[in-house]
Amino acid sequence: xxxxxxxxxxxxxxxxxxxxxxxxxxxxxxxxxxxxxxxxxxxxxxxxxxxxxxxxxxxxxxxxxxxxxxxxxxxxxxxxxxxxxxxxxxxxxxxxxxxxxxxxxxxxxxxxxxxxxxxxxxxxxxxxxxxxxxxxxxxxxxxxxxxxxxxxx
Numbered sequence: 001x002x003x004x005x006x007x008x009x010x011x012x013x014x015x016x017x018x019x020x021x022x023x024x025x026x027x028x029x030x031x032x033x034x035x036x037x038x039x040x041x042x043x044x045x046x047x048x049x050x051x052x053x054x055x056x057x058x059x060x061x062x063x064x065x066x067x068x069x070x071x072x073x074x075x076x077x078x079x080x081x082x083x084x085x086x087x088x089x090x091x092x093x094x095x096x097x098x099x100x101x102x103x104x105x106x107x108x109x110x111x112x113x114x115x116x117x118x119x120x121x122x123x124x125x126x127x128x129x130x131x132x133x134x135x136x137x138x139x140x141x142x143x144x145x146x147x148x149x150x151x152x153x
Contacts, residue, residue, distance in 0.1 A: 017094060026098055036101060046103025053077065057086040058107040059096040069115045077109070 004011060017026040024043065028034040036043045050056060058081065062070055071078070078087050088105075090096045099105040 017098060019098070026101065034101070045101050047101060048103055048106045050106050053080050053085070054083075055085045056081045056106045057088075057104070058109060059088045059090050059099070059105055060109045060111070061091070061093060061096075062089050063091045065112050065115060070111055073111045073114060074109060 012030070014027065014029045016028075019025070022038065024036065024038045026034060026036050034045065036045055058077070060070065060074055074087075081087055085106075088096075093108065093110070096105060096108045100108060
């Protein structure tokens with residue numbers, strides 16, 4: 001693919017995420033899906049087939065978002081899953097999503113865009129702070145996984 005000053009998501013051909021602690025690597029290539037590997041070879045992806053919300057282990061993001069508004073939206077899910085499942089807050093979407101691929105988590109929930117649309121005064125509650133969303137680079141590996149899986153089918 002030739003270089004472009006204005007790349008779009010469809011221009012992506014491959015991606016890589018390395019776990020600093022372990023050296024394990026997630027790679028994805030258009031038409032080939034995603035791989036998880038280390039120096040010894042490929043590690044099987046362990047994406048959960050769990051559909052029971054009460055047993056779901058999931059994560060959400062509070063970085064750069066009004067916490068009161070976040071919990072207005074996610075509190076039903078927290079209530080239903082926090083005892084027999086689990087809910088966690090990581091300030092790294094990429095870390096959270098890679099844990100889905102390893103089977104350690106079932107889902108990542110980002111309600112940042114919904115807050116801006118539905119919670120009255122959410123922009124004012126932050127005053128001069130801009131709401132951050134994870135729709136950029138930190139969700140790239142999961143978006144790429146879905147995109148590349150579709151291309152492979």
